[in-house]
Amino acid sequence: MMGVSDSTGPIAPAIDARFVPVSFLRRHSREIGLPLIVVLMTMVFSVSSDVFLSAPNFRNIGVSAAALAAVSFGQTFAILTAGLDLSVGSTVALVSIVGSLVMRSYGIPAGLLAAIATGAAVGLVNGVVITRFKVFPFIATLAMMSVVSGLALSLSGGVAVTGVPAAFGDLAYQLVLGIPVPVLMAAAVLVTAFLVLRYTRLGRRIYAVGGNEEAARLSGIQVSRIKVAAYIMSGICASVGSIILTARVASGQPSLGATLPLESVAAVVLGGISLFGGRGSIVGVAFGVLFISILSNGLNLMNVPSYTQMMLVGAALILAVALDQTFGSGRAGRRN
Amino acid sequence: MSSSAPAPVTETADGAQPSIVVALSHVSKQYPGVRALHDVSLDLRRGEVHALIGENGAGKSTLIRVLSGDAAPDAGSVSIDGRPVAFDSPLDARKQGIVTIFQELMIVPELSVAENIFLGNEPLALGCLYSRPEAERRTRQVLETLVKGSGIRPAQRAAELSTAQKQLVEIARALVFRASVIIMDEPTAALSEGEAASLRRLILRLIADGVAILFVSHRLDEVMEIADRVTVLRGGQHIATLDAKSIADTDELIGLMVGRPITELFPPRNAEIGEVVLRATGLTRVGPFEDVSFTVRAGEVVGFAGLVGAGRTETMRGLFGAERLDRGELYKRGAALDIRTPRDAIAAGIAYLPEDRKEQGLVLSMSGVENIAMASLEDYCIAGVLSWRSLRATARAAAQQLQFRGQLEASAATASGGNQQKLVIAKWARTGADILIFDEPTRGIDVGAKAEVYRLIHQLAGEGAAIIVVSSELPELMNVCHRIYTMSGGRIRDEVAQSDFSEHRILEGAFAAHLGAGTSAEVRP
Numbered sequence: 001m002m003g004v005s006d007s008t009g010p011i012a013p014a015i016d017a018r019f020v021p022v023s024f025l026r027r028h029s030r031e032i033g034l035p036l037i038v039v040l041m042t043m044v045f046s047v048s049s050d051v052f053l054s055a056p057n058f059r060n061i062g063v064s065a066a067a068l069a070a071v072s073f074g075q076t077f078a079i080l081t082a083g084l085d086l087s088v089g090s091t092v093a094l095v096s097i098v099g100s101l102v103m104r105s106y107g108i109p110a111g112l113l114a115a116i117a118t119g120a121a122v123g124l125v126n127g128v129v130i131t132r133f134k135v136f137p138f139i140a141t142l143a144m145m146s147v148v149s150g151l152a153l154s155l156s157g158g159v160a161v162t163g164v165p166a167a168f169g170d171l172a173y174q175l176v177l178g179i180p181v182p183v184l185m186a187a188a189v190l191v192t193a194f195l196v197l198r199y200t201r202l203g204r205r206i207y208a209v210g211g212n213e214e215a216a217r218l219s220g221i222q223v224s225r226i227k228v229a230a231y232i233m234s235g236i237c238a239s240v241g242s243i244i245l246t247a248r249v250a251s252g253q254p255s256l257g258a259t260l261p262l263e264s265v266a267a268v269v270l271g272g273i274s275l276f277g278g279r280g281s282i283v284g285v286a287f288g289v290l291f292i293s294i295l296s297n298g299l300n301l302m303n304v305p306s307y308t309q310m311m312l313v314g315a316a317l318i319l320a321v322a323l324d325q326t327f328g329s330g331r332a333g334r335r336n
Numbered sequence: 337m338s339s340s341a342p343a344p345v346t347e348t349a350d351g352a353q354p355s356i357v358v359a360l361s362h363v364s365k366q367y368p369g370v371r372a373l374h375d376v377s378l379d380l381r382r383g384e385v386h387a388l389i390g391e392n393g394a395g396k397s398t399l400i401r402v403l404s405g406d407a408a409p410d411a412g413s414v415s416i417d418g419r420p421v422a423f424d425s426p427l428d429a430r431k432q433g434i435v436t437i438f439q440e441l442m443i444v445p446e447l448s449v450a451e452n453i454f455l456g457n458e459p460l461a462l463g464c465l466y467s468r469p470e471a472e473r474r475t476r477q478v479l480e481t482l483v484k485g486s487g488i489r490p491a492q493r494a495a496e497l498s499t500a501q502k503q504l505v506e507i508a509r510a511l512v513f514r515a516s517v518i519i520m521d522e523p524t525a526a527l528s529e530g531e532a533a534s535l536r537r538l539i540l541r542l543i544a545d546g547v548a549i550l551f552v553s554h555r556l557d558e559v560m561e562i563a564d565r566v567t568v569l570r571g572g573q574h575i576a577t578l579d580a581k582s583i584a585d586t587d588e589l590i591g592l593m594v595g596r597p598i599t600e601l602f603p604p605r606n607a608e609i610g611e612v613v614l615r616a617t618g619l620t621r622v623g624p625f626e627d628v629s630f631t632v633r634a635g636e637v638v639g640f641a642g643l644v645g646a647g648r649t650e651t652m653r654g655l656f657g658a659e660r661l662d663r664g665e666l667y668k669r670g671a672a673l674d675i676r677t678p679r680d681a682i683a684a685g686i687a688y689l690p691e692d693r694k695e696q697g698l699v700l701s702m703s704g705v706e707n708i709a710m711a712s713l714e715d716y717c718i719a720g721v722l723s724w725r726s727l728r729a730t731a732r733a734a735a736q737q738l739q740f741r742g743q744l745e746a747s748a749a750t751a752s753g754g755n756q757q758k759l760v761i762a763k764w765a766r767t768g769a770d771i772l773i774f775d776e777p778t779r780g781i782d783v784g785a786k787a788e789v790y791r792l793i794h795q796l797a798g799e800g801a802a803i804i805v806v807s808s809e810l811p812e813l814m815n816v817c818h819r820i821y822t823m824s825g826g827r828i829r830d831e832v833a834q835s836d837f838s839e840h841r842i843l844e845g846a847f848a849a850h851l852g853a854g855t856s857a858e859v860r861p
Contacts, residue, residue, distance in 0.1 A: 200717075201713050201717045201720045202720060204713060207699070208699050208706075211702055215696050215699050216710070218658055219682075219763070220677075
């Protein structure tokens with residue numbers, strides 16, 4: 001198809017030279033765009049604030065990003081199946097309460113186990129409601145958001161659960177090789193999620209189900225099981241996020257994580273995961289999280305009020321998706 | 337390649353200049369990495385059917401896009417009635433009288449027939465209100481001029497229409513727009529033989545009224561039957577524009593399309609036929625099909641003929657566990673099968689290659705490699721962990737064996753229709769299935785790829801597989817199968833052995849449920 005014909009000799013190579021970099025940038029706009037913006041943003045904040053570019057501040061960013069990161073990596077699983085998990089915020093709250101209660105009576109390991117199990121259980125219910133009763137993910141997890149939040153408030157009586165072991169609270173501030181433990185936890189979730197998505201049968205099936213559910217079903221894939229597994233993954237990741245947040249405040253909080261549904265969906269979408277499912281890489285999501293966290297840290301240092309920050313995060317989400325729709329390769333190309 | 341010469345404006349027999357409605361001259365269009373059209377010229381005359389043929393990737397789609405205002409040419413020009421035009425949108429082209437009916441029909445299912453026809457062009461009452469009575473009156477009028485007794489009610493929801501009826505609605509819409517040119521992209525691909533024949537009759541009526549039709553089709557017999565002139569594209573270049581009367585046979589067209597003569601489109605049927613592998617008795621799902629019984633032997637290719645809606649696909653999906661069966665038994669080599677899900681069917685060695693590759697056969701966003709492994713992923717996993725190395729090696733070997741000519745690592749969406757079908761075949765061959773169901777295996781793929789699909793079908797049969805082919809193309813069934821069942825109205829009507837194959841007998845079976853009730857394209861069981 002590509003041969004250069006003699007009649008257009010001088011023109012054809014010129015066209016090629018123009019097209020190659022453009023098409024390369026287009027094809028990889030998602031992979032390149034966001035990291036580039038993150039780097040640019042870092043440079044801008046470095047100039048505008050003399051505190052921004054410092055090890056303590058970077059640790060700060062890391063710790064505050066860690067919980068969002070863990071939750072967003074879980075959200076990625078749900079969205080890759082062409083679903084959505086809006087219950088992540090209240091799952092974080094419930095896990096915080098259950099984990100703290102168990103930890104107070106039975107010690108840290110039991111508490112962590114209970115935390116993970118709670119998150120997995122919420123994910124299981126989400127998955128079953130969505131697959132078994134055919135409730136749309138949006139409605140199912142929106143409803144579960146209310147159910148789980150109510151459960152967290154009832155269990156705690158609406159007040160914080162205090163008296164968790166001090167060693168647990170210290171976890172949030174300990175450093176290993178200069179890196180805060182929450183950051184290491186988030187990194188562990190990232191590596192695990194990456195490996196699961198790329199190198200396991202489950203991971204590839206999640207992409208298949210999200211990419212074309214009917215084709216996957218006709219290929220003998222048990223679509224319902226895959227979806228349930230994805231929501232369980234989302235629940236477990238939310239647990240990890242909750243453990244990080246709970247350790248930071250050293251108590252179980254029934255109102256923890258209220259902003260996480262929006263922020264995690266924002267991080268995932270900014271990171272280039274298609275809301276239609278089956279498309280995108282979790283590495284992009286990590287950059288999505290960095291974007292949101294660095295933006296909010298930088299704005300803090302510039303004394304921008306947090307209410308204004310909320311507006312900016314929402315606007316950034318709309319802007320990113322709009323840019324992608326206008327210039328990015330976005331959806332699959334037209335058929336020929 | 338002698339492609340530089342534009343189609344000469346020939347004179348008609350009586351010496352008058354045929355009136356040209358639309359002309360493309362020296363049009364080129366480049367996409368990143370692909371030169372889709374190169375110096376192509378083509379004209380459409382009032383009252384002619386101009387067929388456009390070529391293999392996938394020959395540039396037909398791009399040419400349609402340029403003509404319909406969906407893409408601007410990089411070089412060259414488009415003119416209407418002799419004056420050059422530049423469309424800035426498909427709507428613009430439409431306003432200038434060029435209407436395109438795409439393969440995926442642009443019908444809004446939840447709107448009524450009349451609302452669809454007048455979409456974007458609504459008749460108004462009092463200058464601002466949508467006038468429903470007026471729209472429905474004009475809809476009734478235009479449908480009546482198209483086909484007597486089409487069975488379409490203007491107020492009917494478009495979702496209730498059959499594919500053939502939806503097409504009729506699109507044509508009606510073109511007439512309402514006062515189209516002088518109608519571009520039809522594979523209009524008969526989704527139609528059964530009978531429906532396609534009705535459409536061809538309608539096209540002849542349209543051109544009698546002076547409309548010019550650009551008819552894009554893979555079905556060469558149909559092209560020969562209906563076209564006045566035929567333009568062949570290959571590799572983005574204009575190869576020839578022929579007067580249809582001067583064409584000897586379809587082989588001549590195939591030769592021009594592929595650039596080399598195709599001696600044997602259909603491979604010989606010399607597989608050894610063995611014992612009965614699959615026996616179905618009384619398969620029933622109340623509504624779509626009832627009491628369907630048949631057998632398939634090892635090495636045998638068994639065809640299922642019938643109209644769209646005869647229940648063939650539904651039966652196969654039921655057999656495969658993709659849809660519920662109400663009654664009926666399945667036996668493989670005498671042993672009863674209990675199939676409730678596609679997973680059960682695959683475990684029993686059954687493969688189903690669906691009619692819609694893009695919607696059901698492939699995950700377009702995933703690579704060719706992964707699509708090939710889709711139904712046999714376990715084979716590359718140890719304790720759930722995937723070995724990309726062994727997966728790639730197997731996929732590469734399978735692709736080579738099937739002469740897959742796309743990018744294995746690129747997403748399946750980028751492969752041509754023929755290569756996509758090869759991915760689907762490779763996927764199922766990997767499962768080791770010995771009962772394979774091909775549903776419309778060559779729909780929308782080009783001649784070269786068709787020949788390869790037929791070869792693969794016979795290769796699998798030669799290895800002892802039992803094969804079912806569901807197809808709406810009679811020549812395909814009659815040249816590929818050893819035996820043909822005809823279905824109509826959800827039941828098997830006839831069973832024809834190879835020695836008794838005749839178009840007449842098969843069509844009789846296909847129309848069995850409709851005989852006496854009118855046999856037009858608008859019949860829907």
